[in-house]
Each structure stands twice: as structure tokens, then as C-alpha cells.
Amino acid sequence: MSLIAWLDTSAQEERRMRELVALFSEPGTLDNLGIGQIRDGLADLLFPGISTVQTRARYLVLIPWTFQRAALRKSGAALVKAADREQREVLLALREAGHTQGLIGRVAGAAVRVLPSAIYWNALQTYRILRHDTRPQHLPQSRKGEANDDEMHDTSPWSTLPLPESFPADVTDQGFDLSVAEANWLRERIVVTCDSSLLAHLLSQPTMPDLDVDYLWHLDLESAPQELHDLVEDTELFSLALHGASLLYNLMVGEAYERQELTSVEAPAQRYRSELSQWSEQYWNHPLAPKWDRSRLWSRFPAISPRTRQFVETWIDGINDLGAGTPADSVDLRRLVSDREFQNKGAQSRLTNEKQLRLWQGASGASRLQFRWPQASQILSDISEGLNNAGA
Incomplete structure (x- = not known):
């Protein structure tokens, strides 16, 4: 090319x-669940x-x-x-x-x-x-x-x-x-x-x-203006809340993988059930997550797809209604995730396409969103070191 x-x-x-x-x-x-538009929008603002x-x-x-x-x-x-x-x-x-x-x-x-x-x-x-x-x-x-x-x-x-x-x-x-x-x-x-x-x-x-x-939300931002504090807060809460959806998706893929008696990945369902339990504890121990007002998030993205917004809102409302229990066994949340993946990927859905399921390597978007922080921190480090390069 x-x-x-x-x-x-x-x-x-x-x-x-x-x-x-x-x-x-x-x-x-x-982006198995079609949240890339929000992920990239937040990363562009940051x-x-x-x-x-x-x-x-x-x-x-x-x-x-x-x-x-x-x-x-x-x-x-x-x-x-x-x-x-x-x-x-x-x-x-x-x-x-x-x-x-x-x-x-x-x-x-x-x-x-x-x-x-x-x-x-x-x-x-x-x-x-x-x-x-x-x-x-x-x-x-x-x-x-x-x-x-x-x-x-x-x-x-x-x-x-x-x-x-x-x-x-x-x-x-x-x-x-x-x-x-x-x-x-x-x-x-x-x-x-x-x-x-x-x-x-x-x-x-x-x-x-x-x-x-x-x-990025672990940075010392004491001197940052309030608008930036709000943006970082929304970014952290979005990352935390939607991480649970990604883990539930991987749990469901892991279960389907085991039902097909595939063995290259060892005990994926057990792994993701455990990770979902840990995620739930983290979510409910967060001082802001369960009562997050998402209106500030949506005001930043007025052109967001209605289906995307509905998925995010339904997921967060669902985990809040569920309480401190893990979403692993929620029929409604499982259906929500399954429908969203099929809506996003169609015939390439791992939950319905056996060929795609066989290609699974044990994780598909299972990490928490970082919003390009690894790349940004390297660029920032390079500039900071240059500013302190007295010998140049």
C-alpha cells in the first residue's frame, strides 16, 4: 500500500x-459491544x-x-x-x-x-x-x-x-x-x-x-480546572462500568467455548466468573459509580448513536438494579450483552459463529479501557525528559 x-x-x-x-x-x-464511539470520543477530548x-x-x-x-x-x-x-x-x-x-x-x-x-x-x-x-x-x-x-x-x-x-x-x-x-x-x-x-x-x-x-485517573490533578476533573471522572466511571459488560461477554464466550469442548484455553468460564465477582466488588465499593449521573457524559456526545446510548444506559441501570450481586447469572444482562454483540458484529458474533469461537484465544476486549493513556504517557515522558535535558 x-x-x-x-x-x-x-x-x-x-x-x-x-x-x-x-x-x-x-x-x-x-470493540465487541459497540462502545468505541464513546471510548474514542473521550480519548480525543483527553x-x-x-x-x-x-x-x-x-x-x-x-x-x-x-x-x-x-x-x-x-x-x-x-x-x-x-x-x-x-x-x-x-x-x-x-x-x-x-x-x-x-x-x-x-x-x-x-x-x-x-x-x-x-x-x-x-x-x-x-x-x-x-x-x-x-x-x-x-x-x-x-x-x-x-x-x-x-x-x-x-x-x-x-x-x-x-x-x-x-x-x-x-x-x-x-x-x-x-x-x-x-x-x-x-x-x-x-x-x-x-x-x-x-x-x-x-x-x-x-x-x-x-x-x-x-x-489516567490515578494522576495527581489537584491543580486541574473543574471541567477537566469532571471529564476525568466520567472517563473513569465509564471505564469501570463497561468493564463489567466486557467481562460478562467473555464469560459467555468462555461458556460457549467449553460447551463445544474446545480446550486450547484452560477453564475460561471459571476465570471470568471470578473476575466478574471481583469487578462487582470494585464497582460497589467505588464512592461514585453506583450513583453516577450520566447526563454530563451524554452532553459531550449529542450525536451518539441512540442504540449505543440505550445499551450503555440499560447496562448501568441493570447492574444498579441488581445490587451488589454479580451479573454473571442475570438472564436480562446476558440477553442484553448477547443482543448487543450480534447487533454490532452480525454473522461474525462469537456467540453464534462456531468458526469465530474456535479462533478465540481466551480474551476479547477483556481489559479495562485506557483511552490511549499508554501512548500519551510516553509522549509526555519524552517531552518532560527533553525539558530537563540540561546537557542538550
Whole structure:
């Protein structure tokens, strides 16, 4: 698949296609019950520009430089091909120098099919590093020196740091470490363009809070505005409540798996029944979950599918009506989950399709939703370390 074909779609379609690549390696993100619209909407509010397949912050610096270098010689489709070669050259230099943590194409090398620009294009536009909503093949050619020409700065499609004369050779030394100047510039880009997000709030703090937490709601947000506290609270409660539905779904799949006398996965029904019991205890011990007013959540997503909203509301009302008991044996909740999975997946439903059931590996979207926090925390860590890189 060429880069041109990959990006010749709407921005929303691009992001969906990129994140689809990640679904096969991240079982916790699989959308069996059709709640991805809410999951992604909350993630976009919290961490705009971040996707599940991003790895390191410095790609937001390196990618524009590859296109700027290519634009010195080419335009249109030829520019895209030249930038393609530039990115592969950077990839090989990084790999040869041992900078492999977060390297896109670490295994495939120059044969990698999805390049960093395809993965970060939406972020480049979100943070206005790429000033216009445009495709790579629509970028103009620039005259020699324009990348560093102050007089031409306002007409450039890029809002970047000056293109170093040593690029791309210098990546062998610096790798993915941001310099102080790069980290400051990138922080400014995100804070200015995403001012109401959790991403921007964390970057605007004098000292970055401890990022070594499993979930974003475990962050120290004492200084955050009330609107952000409300958003994080709704995100946590949505994650907690719908985790129970995912566990019940996996319990039902596990039971069907055992009825077919399949044995590759050991005792899945017992495992998920136990996990559901633990989840129920966690839910009822949470100070806010049983009395959560969801109106604030829905006000953020007025265009949400009525069926999706009805499923979420019916699930939460159902577990609240059930009380502290586990939903594992609730006929109504089992029917709700079964109907929703079939509504969402049709003939590919694991609960009705024996072939799909045989492909089950013991977990399908069973992890608690994280809303791209693992990727966001890596980007934040990279910027924070760059800001503290006194030796740069």
C-alpha cells in the first residue's frame, strides 16, 4: 500500500485505519459491544492528536523535516516518494545506531509498509505543525533555503523548528531524545492548540506529575480546572462500568467455548466468573459509580448513536438494579450483552459463529479501557525528559 493511497481519505478515516492496525495486537481495545464511539470520543477530548499506534514524541519533529527536505527537490506525488525515502533513511539510521525503543519499522526495516507520517499525520495537523488540512501530495515545492528562511516562514505549510543542515545524519547521535529546544517547541504547540485537554494541562504544569500510573485517573490533578476533573471522572466511571459488560461477554464466550469442548484455553468460564465477582466488588465499593449521573457524559456526545446510548444506559441501570450481586447469572444482562454483540458484529458474533469461537484465544476486549493513556504517557515522558535535558 503506498503512502498516497493510505492518506487519500478524510482525517477521521485515516485515524480509524491507523488504529485498526493496532487492534490485532491490543486485545483490550477490541470493540465487541459497540462502545468505541464513546471510548474514542473521550480519548480525543483527553489526548487530542494521540493514537494507539504512536510511539515517540520526536517523530513530530522528524517527520516535518523529511517532508521539508523532499520539498526542496520535488512536488506532488514525487514529493511524497522523496519523503518516503527520507523516512526510510532515518529509520535505518536509527536502527543501525541502536535507537530501537519505539522505532516504527524496527523489525521490517526499509520494507516497512506503514511509515511514521501515516501514523502521525493527524497529530501534525491537530497541533498545527502542519498548518493546513492537506494531503502529502498537495504540499508545495519550496526553493532552496526556504525551510530556514524567515521571510518565507508565513507561507510555508509547516510550523517547525529550523531544518538542521546535519539532518538526517544527526539522528544517529540524538535518536528519540528531544533537545530542550525541541521539547519546549512541542510543548508550546500542544498547549496552544489543545488548551482544554488533559494533554495540554499536564504539559502546562511547572512540574510534570508522576506519569507512572496504570490509568489516567490515578494522576495527581489537584491543580486541574473543574471541567477537566469532571471529564476525568466520567472517563473513569465509564471505564469501570463497561468493564463489567466486557467481562460478562467473555464469560459467555468462555461458556460457549467449553460447551463445544474446545480446550486450547484452560477453564475460561471459571476465570471470568471470578473476575466478574471481583469487578462487582470494585464497582460497589467505588464512592461514585453506583450513583453516577450520566447526563454530563451524554452532553459531550449529542450525536451518539441512540442504540449505543440505550445499551450503555440499560447496562448501568441493570447492574444498579441488581445490587451488589454479580451479573454473571442475570438472564436480562446476558440477553442484553448477547443482543448487543450480534447487533454490532452480525454473522461474525462469537456467540453464534462456531468458526469465530474456535479462533478465540481466551480474551476479547477483556481489559479495562485506557483511552490511549499508554501512548500519551510516553509522549509526555519524552517531552518532560527533553525539558530537563540540561546537557542538550
